[in-house]
Amino acid sequence: MKKVSLTGIKPTGSLHIGNYFGAIKPALALAAEYDARYFIADYHALNTMKDPAELNARIREVAAGWLASGLDPERVIFYRQSSIPEVFELTAMLMAFTSKGLMNRAHAYKAAVQENAARGEDPDAGVNMGLFTYPVLMAADIILFDSDMVPVGKDQVQHIEMAQDIARSVNANYRQPVLKIPQAAVRENAAVVPGLDGRKMSKSYGNVIPLFAPERELRRLLMRIVTNSQGVDEPKDPDTSQIFLLYKLFASPEEQAALAARYRSGGMGWGEAKEELFRVVNRELAPPRERFQAIIADPAALDRILAAGAEKARPIAAATVKRFRKAAGID
Numbered sequence: 495m496k497k498v499s500l501t502g503i504k505p506t507g508s509l510h511i512g513n514y515f516g517a518i519k520p521a522l523a524l525a526a527e528y529d530a531r532y533f534i535a536d537y538h539a540l541n542t543m544k545d546p547a548e549l550n551a552r553i554r555e556v557a558a559g560w561l562a563s564g565l566d567p568e569r570v571i572f573y574r575q576s577s578i579p580e581v582f583e584l585t586a587m588l589m590a591f592t593s594k595g596l597m598n599r600a601h602a603y604k605a606a607v608q609e610n611a612a613r614g615e616d617p618d619a620g621v622n623m624g625l626f627t628y629p630v631l632m633a634a635d636i637i638l639f640d641s642d643m644v645p646v647g648k649d650q651v652q653h654i655e656m657a658q659d660i661a662r663s664v665n666a667n668y669r670q671p672v673l674k675i676p677q678a679a680v681r682e683n684a685a686v687v688p689g690l691d692g693r694k695m696s697k698s699y700g701n702v703i704p705l706f707a708p709e710r711e712l713r714r715l716l717m718r719i720v721t722n723s724q725g726v727d728e729p730k731d732p733d734t735s736q737i738f739l740l741y742k743l744f745a746s747p748e749e750q751a752a753l754a755a756r757y758r759s760g761g762m763g764w765g766e767a768k769e770e771l772f773r774v775v776n777r778e779l780a781p782p783r784e785r786f787q788a789i790i791a792d793p794a795a796l797d798r799i800l801a802a803g804a805e806k807a808r809p810i811a812a813a814t815v816k817r818f819r820k821a822a823g824i825d
């Protein structure tokens with residue numbers, strides 16, 4: 495039997511090229527080797543997103559974005575967290591095995607407390623119980639589906655360790671392997687994507703290229719990439735050029751070698767390098783952009799895909815809860 499991988503996607507922002515190379519592509523590649531499950535963590539997003547129209551739009555946008563990027567709902571399981579009531583049943587049970595002290599140590603909560611202290615406010619100002627218990631809900635997401643492996647960025651490793659701790663205390667208490675212990679797979683070698691200003695592409699730096707920007711907008715953004723003042727005739731160093739670093743993500747090895755040679759020989763200005771970059775970026779992103787537009791234009795079809803995913807997911811979830819309830823004497 496294949497091992498299970500599980501990816502949780504928090505629908506809090508629009509997808510950009512950094513997400514595409516850093517998270518989406520590597521996560522979709524897992525479907526070749528694993529029994530892969532992907533879900534939209536909409537209840538996690540609720541902790542910070544209180545505007546219903548905004549949250550609803552993000553959920554649809556992110557779901558459509560993953561489908562457009564190649565997630566095949568026939569081959570993997572793709573669902574919304576909120577469609578699986580067992581997530582919340584398991585969360586309640588796991589709460590009984592989670593010490594409050596463990597939650598006190600969670601990075602996100604600690605950071606909020608420290609910021610409050612720095613501002614001289616009450617330590618828990620602006621902290622809701624959803625934020626405080628975030629790691630328990632996340633542990634439930636993972637444990638519910640007997641996940642062997644969870645691909646995450648470094649910032650999420652502590653959450654996986656907490657899920658392990660919680661699952662272990664359940665198993666220790668009942669002296670049997672009731673719950674599967676998940677492992678984190680940290681994305682160390684995922685591509686770092688430079689943003690428009692040369693820093694890492696990140697929503698918080700405001701330097702992102704949206705994944706599904708219309709063609710004209712995409713071109714306009716790429717033309718805005720910051721360059722140095724070298725003139726057209728001067729030879730240029732591809733390895734220190736943001737344009738070239740981005741180019742490498744989209745171009746074939748032959749194309750990369752050819753453009754690097756043009757950099758080094760001089761005679762090519764930054765404007766031309768940007769045009770060449772636009773050509774390869776648009777070549778890769780035009781097909782998913784079209785798919786994205788088509789999916790967003792048909793909300794009922796998107797709902798059907800997610801509902802079918804929930805239907806596949808629920809029996810797995812129910813089996814885990816049943817096992818746990820039986821072990822716990824609540825059956």
Ligand code: TRP
Nearest residue numbers: 501502503504535538632635636
């Ligand atoms: N906390 C994750 C993030 O912020 C999202 C998430 C929620 C998740 N539940 C999960 C990731 C379960 C992996 C497994 O990105």
